[in-house]
Amino acid sequence: MRFNIICLSLILVCGSAVSGLATADDLGNFTATKTCRAVKNIKSGSNPGKIKVTNGKTYPAISLNKPGGAFVKLRVAGAKPAERWVSLDCGTLEGGGNTDNTSRDNLLVLSWQPAFCDIHEHDGKAECDSQTTDRFDATHFTLHGLWPQPKGNYYCKGVSNQDKNNDKDSKDWHLLPSPPGLGSGTLSELDKAMPGTASDLHRHEWIKHGTCFGAANADSYFRIALALQNQVNASQMQKFMETNIDKKVSVSDISHAFEQTFGPGSSSALLVDCKPDADSNRNLVVEVQIKLKGELTEATSLGSILDKTSSGSSKCTNAIIDPVGYQ
Secondary structure, rough: OOHHHHHHHHHHHHHHHHHHHOOOOOOOOEEEEOOEEOOOOOOOOOOOOOOEEEEEEEEEEEEEOOOOOOOOEEEEHHHOOOOOEEHHEEEEEEOOOOOOOOEEEEEEEEEEEEHHHHHHHHOOOOHHHOOOOOOOOHOOOOOEEEEOOOOOOOOOOOOOHHHHEEEHHHHHHHHHHOOOOOHHHHHHHHHHHOOHHHHOOHHHHHHHOOOHOOOOOOHHHHHHHHHHHHHHHHHHHHHHHHHHOOEEEEHHHHHHHHHHOOOOHHHHEEEEEEEEEEEOOOOEEEEEEEEOOOOOOOOHHHHHHOOOOOOOOOOOEEEOOOOOOOO
């Protein structure tokens, strides 16, 4: 009888303990951006086995130490106990791949690379010094970024103060962590579509904007941006830009070309940005920004999520579509 009571007590205790455990996908995944201690107890700092999370490795995330807390509980394979606390500053926390969590108010920002390079001629950017007339970015829009709105929605999940400081100066972008989960195939596509990868633009864009988008990881975020960019580069607006290189154009010309592909009124979602080049005293078309409203996936049709609720605006007048080469 005593034996049975003990066994029954153990079953009740164990059952209670098991039922109280959080599941490994409560928060999603945590990708370490540096090597950090993974402790059993936050307050005491005890760390049986001297366990550490490894830079670049992804771990199942269970819970925060409190709402808005500074520590995340991870499941670390091979550790005893397996559940360990790590500072959020040690990596990037991402929810599951459910697109219901992604930003639905975004700005797609595309550059005209020759103009960008002319304006930044004296900044020593590798992607500009290596530009050629037969390279993709000589005749196509390049990816600047996909920015969750409203403006000021920056540096979200898992971004440390150190990363924020390094992000302030583009010369320090190489110190930023590699975007978590970014596949080699996607990075290869970015090298072509976003020449600024040569200056670590992709690291900057992920830290400042991608962490606020809500995608499962950086690979998903950039693949969505690339898919949208591809649609713009398959449009009449790209053809108009290429056909009119080294000519003066108006915003209405560019807007008309945009509407030829995406339909009447679609240019309400389009902003055309021009800037003066001090060296050549020319006004250049530098960038287009496209306002988007709705769920974004790789399969999303750009025309279906254009935000036409407000008129596009621009200060461009008689701007030149810049050819490759410093002027």
